[in-house]
Amino acid sequence: LASAAKRLGISPDRFFLNLAKYGNTSAASVPMALDEAVRSGRIQKGMRVVLAGFGGGLTSGAVAMEWS
Secondary structure, three states, rough: HHHHHHHHOOOOHOOOOOHHHHHOOOOHHHHHHHHHHHOOOOOOOOOOOEEEOOHHHHEEEEEEEOOO
């Protein structure tokens, strides 16, 4: 994620990470982080959000959206 932040010119503190708290939860990682970010107020209505996940075999997926 640090590499992605650097390449995109986004400050790393804008990334929401909960890996240290829960460990690698595999497919549940992205929805768990999204839920925690919303509940903590880090994501609010009208904000632009990018969700990205990486998996085994160099698989990846991402979506950009406006949170409503």
